[in-house]
Amino acid sequence: MPTYDFKCLECGHLFTEFVALKDKDKVSCPSCGGKVSQRFTGFLYTRKGGDGSGSSGGCSGGSCSGCSGCH
Numbered sequence: 001m002p003t004y005d006f007k008c009l010e011c012g013h014l015f016t017e018f019v020a021l022k023d024k025d026k027v028s029c030p031s032c033g034g035k036v037s038q039r040f041t042g043f044l045y046t047r048k049g050g051d052g053s054g055s056s057g058g059c060s061g062g063s064c065s066g067c068s069g070c071h
């Protein structure tokens with residue numbers, strides 16, 4: 001099951017919810033219970049690690065363990 005990032009439309013609270021695709025419309029803010037919208041920013045880049053194709057190659061440090069393109 002994937003995780004999704006949400007933002008509360010009422011109070012602006014940002015959170016990540018571990019939820020089935022069919023249930024993500026039922027998610028409400030854990031802080032105020034208000035309506036939330038799904039955030040798509042970074043959706044393709046986070047928590048995938050390892051598939052580095054097509055990314056901008058952000059691993060400039062020496063401690064990258066999930067990228068095959070930085071050796």
Ligand SMILES: [Zn+2]
Pocket residue numbers: 008009010011012013029030031032033034
């Ligand atoms: Zn809220």
